Amino acid sequence: MNASHSEFKNPDRSLAGRDDALPGLPYLLDDARLSSLLGETVRVTRVRYKPRTSLLVAFRRIRNGSFDYGWAHTLSSPAKLLRRESTSRSRGGNVRILRPDPRQDDMLVAVGGTADDWALHKNLLWLYEHGIERLGLHYGPDTGLPAGSSVLRYKPERRLVLLASSTAAPVVLKAAAKPASPGQQAHFLDRLRLHGVPLLPQLGDTECLANGISACVAWGRGDLTEFDDDSRAFTAGEALARLHGIPITGRTVAEAADSSLQDGAGSWLAQVTAQLKATRSMVSSLVPAYEEPARCIEAELGFLLLEGAGSGRVLVHGDFSPDQVLVGGSEVRLIDFDRARPGMAEADLGSFAAVEETVLPGWERAHAGGPKTARLIEGYVGAGGRFSQTAVDAWAAFRLFNNSVEPFRNRSPEWAAGMSWHLNRAMELIS
Template sequence: MSTALQAQRREADRALAARDARIPGLNWVLDDGLLSELLGESVRITRTRYKPHTSALVAFRRAGDGAGSYGWASTTAPEHAGKLQRRADSSRKRGGGIRLLQPDDLHADVLVAVGPIDEDWPLRPNLGWLRDHGLGRLGALPAAGRFLEPPVSVLRYNPERRLVIRVPSATLPVVVKTAAHAGEAAAGRRLRQRLASHGIPVLPELADPECAAHGISASPDWGHGDLSCGDNDPAAYRAGQALAALHGMDAEASTDPTADVEDLVRQLAATRSMITCLLPGLEAPVTRLTGRLLASLGAGDPHGPRHVLVHGDFSADQVLVDGPAIRIIDFDRARTSDPARDLGSFAAVEDIADAAGAVPVAGGRQTAQLIDGYREAGGHVSQARVEAWAAFRLFLNSVDPFRNRASDWPAETDWHIRRALELIA
């Protein structure tokens, strides 16, 4: 990151911390330099979860490989500091690694809790079961050293939510996801089995019901990257065909468009609240965008598109590729909704990946190939609906530059809002 961008991000973070005096330690977990100073080692913050006036939780990374290079840090409003203290006390009694740090000697109520992945409080029980029982059930070979260390590699870590790792086995490596909530793994296991039975190209589920009961799902490592890694027209076309087949499946239960609209309203309200908290200057365009999205997508028209099973988070990085062959992954947000939702989601993420080249219509070359394959396989969708759902995904993702610690998150967030308004003008 350039010095100028560092300064811009630091200024925006400090302005946010100044507005939220309810969390006096906020700036210490937003700034790489301050957190490094507090820990006495160089770290880079990779993920932020912020609850205004309540708490902030971040994942950070040191140099190196394996879970040992990752950690988390959390700070809260003073009235919630007792929870941090109790967790640190419990960890110390077990010989765990949670530390409670006080960055400001003058203010005893400013506390930052820091710990390793295996002391992530909501994930800890399921990670412990994975260590003691799960890896063997999955045919994975134990790590040569400490649990989660090389040759095990961390693919994604979302603190207090989920951890995705790659573990060697006697044949292909195994990709293992551990979620804090067991219901996520159990529901995902049932859905993937159903999708496979309908010929949808998904990866086989290696986790048995006992693994799923402990929040664990797994599949063999497959392919050579995903669609986001470069142009692959045949794979994008096949992804469109597979998406049409997914949308053509019978829903297991009756769909309720009213419930879908209510959920959409909740998501729009939550995103609007967060963006105006992070960047108060965007209140006017965010209010305008929310109104347009509600008018376009929240009307609840009984004659509108038939609701079908959708992926719910569809994008190029959810499509693994091996030449023209594909596998669709990560059905955690599957639901019943407008089929254009998946296509618009894909288009929005392609726009985000190439913000400088965004054209008047949503998406680019891959989206065009996807829609061609979708229509060839019998899918029906209008460009207007695709662009409305693309605007929705852009709006929801407008929080991501802050969460993912983008080098210039205020400017990137502003771009998301402006692009969404262009698409739903």
């Protein structure tokens, strides 16, 4: 598939030229212009874009010798930004309103730090006032965060992930805008442990989870993406087979999670359809030349996934990938079960394969995945797992299609070309 030369040469400029409802967009998609606007050197690390409505970015900077994060936001309705600035000031926050071009009154950009994130503020405040001591941590000096903490990941209005010091061992702490999902509840995770799924002990109690706070002791030497030794992928495959082997009726998931985890096939299929539609719409907005191939992939995947989704449902991880597998010596731990639900086993296998492919884009292969996927499947089958390769390829294409917008969101310099690769590979797997 081909985009125009301008869309590849400067896709951000091309996008900004099409979206005249967001005149501040060029300043937030360009590190140099945003740095000039802020008066300090920053690098945009993540964006969330709603065409003709809003652009929200996370940026990283160095302060006092360490990384610090902030956000910048522009809206098609400047009045909303002014109201958020006023709300921030009323509670002692530091949100600022900047005017990149004084000649344009409707071009406003709001900027703030992680503590000023309006969606996270309530739960971060609860963490500071009630949660730090519960987790065995210490208060930091005037930061609102635990002492000695550093930011691992930040998605504005979604979550903040910290590595914090404690008297025993470092702690990985997540503050989310929403309360914990059923897949994060202690009784659900206990059920997984009883069936042999290797997990990390959770430190937060039910009140922490109700306020979007979860934590565990830092463990291992990294995740599976960082290791060339594929033997750990074999072990991860065995662990995944144990997860998929947990019955989803009777005294299992019915006890382990609430009804929102046990959505019926109709609800689950509706979510798949909605996700395909949302991805196609965003692809079309970012690079209009990709609209036709995106529609073809949406239609073909809709048919393939919905055709076989009514049978063989198991308890799936829901977001399985190499970075969800922590490695320590000969052992592994599976993490992040907030999207756990009944589904098809191939959805997890295909998701893992698709994510591995993103770091192996030049390797020719007939089926989804690379060497880690092959070893994962060996361990999976050896532990009793069963799957259809055709279905794995289809679910890998689903993940690749949905992830086609990630190069843009993660600010890859060649994001239009990255989108093209994702779409081409998804089409190859289902053709």
